[in-house]
Amino acid sequence: MSKTRTMIKVLPPMVEKWINMEDFCFVTGKQIRRWEQARFTWEFDAWVSIEGQKIIEENARGENPNEESRIIYAEWYAQDEADAANDEWRQGYR
Numbered sequence: 001m002s003k004t005r006t007m008i009k010v011l012p013p014m015v016e017k018w019i020n021m022e023d024f025c026f027v028t029g030k031q032i033r034r035w036e037q038a039r040f041t042w043e044f045d046a047w048v049s050i051e052g053q054k055i056i057e058e059n060a061r062g063e064n065p066n067e068e069s070r071i072i073y074a075e076w077y078a079q080d081e082a083d084a085a086n087d088e089w090r091q092g093y094r
Contacts, residue, residue: 027052041072048072
């Protein structure tokens with residue numbers, strides 16, 4: 001696994017079980033297949049596909065972002081920052 005942080009996450013086996021054949025992307029409305037990567041947003045209690053993640057990122061960083069994109073992007077950014085801080089802390093205490 002790469003050390004760089006991106007918006008795209010590979011789901012651990014436990015989380016992968018939560019996605020079933022009836023899950024749809026919150027952004028695109030397209031069905032998310034079990035083998036596809038996705039990211040969860042706790043703010044909207046929904047899955048977002050890779051395509052949806054790209055849309056969220058582009059919209060949230062654009063000139064006139066919509067509120068949902070801004071909220072989701074902020075949630076993911078905060079989570080990624082917290083994960084990075086935890087990783088740094090763990091590296092120092094091994």
